[in-house]
Amino acid sequence: xxxxxxxxxxxxxxxxxxxxxxxxxxxxxxxxxxxxxxxxxxxxxxxxxxxxxxxxxxxxxxxxxxxxxxxxxxxxxxxxxxxxxxxxxxxxxxxxxxxxxxxxxxxxxxxxxxxxxxxxxxxxxxxxxxxxxxxxxxxxxxxxxxxxxxxxxxxxxxxxxxxxxxxxxxxxxxxxxxxxxxxxxxxxxxxxxxxxxxxxxxxxxxxxxxxxxxxxxxxxxxxxxxxxxxxxxxxxxxxxxxxxxxxxxxxxxxxxxxxxxxxxxxxxxxxxxxxxxxxxxxxxxxxxxxxxxxxxxxxxxxxxxxxxxxxxxxxxxxxxxxxxxxxxxxxxxxxxxxxxxxxxxxxxxxxxxxxxxxxxxxxxxxxxxxxxxxxxxxxxxxxxxxxxxxxxxxxxxxxxxxxxxxxxxxxxxxxxxxxxxxxxxxxx
Amino acid sequence: xxxxxxxxxxxxxxxxxxxxxxxxxxxxxxxxxxxxxxxxxxxxxxxxxxxxxxxxxxxxxxxxxxxxxxxxxxxxxxxxxxxxxxxxxxxxxxxxxxxxxxxxxxxxxxxxxxxxxxxxxxxxxxxxxxxxxxxxxxxxxxxxxxxxxxxxxxxxxxxxxxxxxxxxxxxxxxxxxxxxx
Ligand SMILES: [Fe+2]
Numbered sequence: 001x002x003x004x005x006x007x008x009x010x011x012x013x014x015x016x017x018x019x020x021x022x023x024x025x026x027x028x029x030x031x032x033x034x035x036x037x038x039x040x041x042x043x044x045x046x047x048x049x050x051x052x053x054x055x056x057x058x059x060x061x062x063x064x065x066x067x068x069x070x071x072x073x074x075x076x077x078x079x080x081x082x083x084x085x086x087x088x089x090x091x092x093x094x095x096x097x098x099x100x101x102x103x104x105x106x107x108x109x110x111x112x113x114x115x116x117x118x119x120x121x122x123x124x125x126x127x128x129x130x131x132x133x134x135x136x137x138x139x140x141x142x143x144x145x146x147x148x149x150x151x152x153x154x155x156x157x158x159x160x161x162x163x164x165x166x167x168x169x170x171x172x173x174x175x176x177x178x179x180x181x182x183x184x185x186x187x188x189x190x191x192x193x194x195x196x197x198x199x200x201x202x203x204x205x206x207x208x209x210x211x212x213x214x215x216x217x218x219x220x221x222x223x224x225x226x227x228x229x230x231x232x233x234x235x236x237x238x239x240x241x242x243x244x245x246x247x248x249x250x251x252x253x254x255x256x257x258x259x260x261x262x263x264x265x266x267x268x269x270x271x272x273x274x275x276x277x278x279x280x281x282x283x284x285x286x287x288x289x290x291x292x293x294x295x296x297x298x299x300x301x302x303x304x305x306x307x308x309x310x311x312x313x314x315x316x317x318x319x320x321x322x323x324x325x326x327x328x329x330x331x332x333x334x335x336x337x338x339x340x341x342x343x344x345x346x347x348x349x350x351x352x353x354x355x356x357x358x359x360x361x362x363x364x365x366x367x368x369x370x371x372x373x374x375x376x377x378x379x380x381x382x383x384x385x386x387x388x389x390x391x392x393x394x395x396x397x398x399x400x401x402x403x404x405x406x407x408x409x410x411x412x413x414x415x416x417x418x419x420x421x422x423x424x425x426x427x428x
Numbered sequence: 429x430x431x432x433x434x435x436x437x438x439x440x441x442x443x444x445x446x447x448x449x450x451x452x453x454x455x456x457x458x459x460x461x462x463x464x465x466x467x468x469x470x471x472x473x474x475x476x477x478x479x480x481x482x483x484x485x486x487x488x489x490x491x492x493x494x495x496x497x498x499x500x501x502x503x504x505x506x507x508x509x510x511x512x513x514x515x516x517x518x519x520x521x522x523x524x525x526x527x528x529x530x531x532x533x534x535x536x537x538x539x540x541x542x543x544x545x546x547x548x549x550x551x552x553x554x555x556x557x558x559x560x561x562x563x564x565x566x567x568x569x570x571x572x573x574x575x576x577x578x579x580x581x582x583x584x585x586x587x588x589x590x591x592x593x594x595x596x597x598x599x600x601x602x603x604x605x606x607x608x609x
Contacts, residue, residue: 005536006544131548213543265543380561381554386542391582407519418582 003398008025009263010020013142013153017182017252019244022057024139025099026065029403030178032139034097038090039070040110041101045145046072048189054101054143074102077281078109079160080124087116097139100177100188104149104284104346104357107142111157111175113226114140125168134171142177145186147250147408148198148285150205150258152180152185152194167278169383176262184248192238193350195250196343197232203336204253204269204288204295209260211299211306212267223260227313229253234339238346267388269295272401280367282358287335289343291357293336294400296329297410302389304329311335326424354407354422372401390418445529450509452532453485455514455605456566457494457506462604464504465568467597468484470565474504483559484509484516487528493521518551518559534578538563556571568594569601 016024027038041051049072053252058065061259071086090098090113100110115127118137127133139251142152157170187195206223209215238247272295296307308328314335323331341361343351352358358366376397378387385392392400396416403410462472486493493513495507506515519566522528523546531541538560541547549556564580570591577583 006546008545128550128552132550166552166554180569213539214545381557383553385559386560387579388537391580393588416582416585416588419577 007263007272008213009152009216009218010155011176011259011262011350012173013176014179015153015182015255016179017248019184019248021181021183022054022143022185023060025054025181026061026063028127028141028181029065029097029139030063032097032178034139035064036068036093037097037099037141038064038068038093038094038095039072039084039099039101039141039352040074040086041070041072041106042074042076043072045102045106046070046296050101050145050186050189052386053185060329063207067099068095074106074109074226077160077162078105079162080112081118081162083109083112083124083159084122086110086113090117095186097140097427099142099143101145103144104145104151107144107149107151107400108157108159109172110140110142110351111177111292112159114138115157115170115175124170128170128212129166131172133174133289135171135174137174138224139179141179141181143181143183144251144254146190146194146198146254147187147247147254148201150254153176153258154257154262156262180255182248182251184244184251187251188242188244190241192241194285195241196234196238196347196351197283197289199250199339200231200289200292200343201251201285202224202250202257203230203290204273205257205261205266206230206253207292207296207307207310207336208266208269209257209264211296211303211389212265213389215306216264216265219260222256222287222324224266224310226253226256226260227310229241231314231316235342240342245269264385266384267295267386268298268400270384271379271382271388271392272375272397272404274382276355276367278320278378279371279375282366286352287360287392288341290352290358290404291335294341294404294410296333296336297412298392298396298400298415299328299389299416300412300426301415301420303423304426305424308424309333326426329422329424329426355401355405356407367405369391369405370396376383385399389421390415439475442525445525446492449487449525449528449532450472451526453487453492454509455496455570457485457496457509458560458605459570459601460496461504461506461565462570463562463597463602466600466604467569467593470504470562473562474498475502477555477558478517480515480517482514482516483520483555484511484514484519485520485559486511486522487525488521490524502512518555519549520559520595521548522546522557523548530550535573537579539581566601 042250098110100106114137144152155175194280206226209219210223229249233246233249269291276282276287311332341354344353355367360366379397399414464474482497484495497507499505527546528537566575567579
């Protein structure tokens with residue numbers, strides 16, 4: 001195993017995981033010297049009663065915590081106007097901390113709000129880029145309701161500015177939440193067609209963190225465990241949605257994968273996935289499930305040996321040992337494709353296996369073939385492309401997206417390979 | 429002993445490395461301007477950048493570095509080595525001289541430099557991606573293949589960049605970079 005010549009790693013999120021961990025919120029707030037939190041969430045989360053659970057947990061114990069205000073209207077494509085609006089509300093109501101409950105969108109929004117209210121600023125844009133946030137922000141507790149984004153463990157917030165058609169990335173160790181609360185009750189009601197792709201997003205974070213350019217031993221260990229937890233629990237949870245232990249395991253997997261990719265970044269699967277999200281509004285996890293095998297396949301000549309190592313957590317030690325080294329990389333990819341296939345079956349066909357299959361609620365195809373070029377053009381300007389082991393120009397992106405659209409493996413002859421660095425020869 | 433009689437020791441000071449970097453970045457900055465007026469791909473990338481675009485690429489804490497922006501006609505322009513008084517929209521800073529030396533002597537490719545947390549980027553990420561591609565092309569023009577191969581992830585084959593485009597472009601870009609037009 002190689003160690004990076006130089007790397008930086010930081011995770012300092014206090015994590016409270018359990019079947020009743022919400023009850024620890026008051027103590028966590030008091031530890032942070034906060035007593036007037038604001039809750040930031042979205043309508044979907046509050047409609048299924050999850051905010052009620054949080055409120056009950058806080059009221060249950062004797063304490064001085066008072067939830068000042070609940071903002072439950074974060075849109076799916078949250079942007080800077082939402083952030084400004086919530087920041088205003090936070091100040092008006094005299095809040096001193098934030099509890100964010102939800103998937104990626106409420107969490108990113110809450111991080112943005114926290115920058116504004118802590119720095120007492122009006123313009124979020126002055127805090128873009130590394131090093132722009134210079135001091136500790138107000139207390140922030142993150143409670144994920146999907147097991148996928150890992151935002152509760154990451155130092156990044158992506159916030160759009162629709163008026164300028166821009167997406168700004170904010171990265172700072174100060175954006176790491178103070179506390180993450182993983183409670184099985186928060187994901188227990190998540191329907192299978194959302195559980196599957198969000199967990200595949202977490203799997204993608206782990207696989208890309210492990211195989212892309214900024215990998216490091218600390219991230220690697222988190223990534224490997226995340227994969228193992230997903231292997232052992234994802235299909236079971238889809239079949240038995242009320243399995244609280246399985247739910248908690250997936251929440252842990254997602255947090256571990258978040259730790260991994262927050263420090264190692266992700267590669268081309270996210271490059272293309274972000275673009276598909278931007279151009280066709282396909283949910284992030286759906287794009288991840290489909291594209292993950294393609295990303296690993298495209299990079300085989302660079303990082304095949306690493307993809308081969310992923311077979312251990314993907315398949316278990318016995319199968320791993322039974323398969324010769326040079327076949328392991330392809331086997332890893334095959335297992336991920338099979339997992340998508342199994343999820344497709346287990347969800348009654350609602351989990352998509354290729355891009356042309358993705359449909360919205362009305363049943364219309366979300367990614368028409370003529371959008372492939374637009375997707376590729378957008379993908380070229382996604383920051384994650386820097387961390388991918390092999391170069392991808394426009395033509396390469398189109399080639400990969402076309403294969404993922406059809407649902408056929410990449411034609412390896414079409415990959416313009418730079419110098420091979422994989423330590424195992426890939427047998428095709 | 430009087431402390432003021434002793435020279436101040438500045439940690440990490442290395443005149444040779446600093447001079448090398450100053451020259452390298454001077455050439456690169458001017459070559460970006462030249463390439464944007466010569467190479468159609470670089471030209472196109474610059475067209476896609478916003479009108480107020482201004483890049484600073486340099487070494488922390490005090491340089492060397494260069495500023496390239498768009499002039500009033502929307503053309504790429506080298507604007508000197510100093511950051512002061514300019515409204516930069518994209519800042520790409522290498523954390524220290526040692527890291528910059530590794531990256532700009534190609535002991536570490538630009539991509540690996542990124543992965544090793546050598547850079548701090550502030551500004552719009554898609555502008556950073558465009559500039560990343562521009563820098564790759566500029567290096568292909570400026571340096572012999574044997575060196576550029578160490579800097580970029582994948583050296584283009586003749587289909588992507590014909591030898592004629594490369595060699596003719598190289599002469600023009602060098603001339604323009606040095607004469608500054
Ligand atoms: Fe993701």
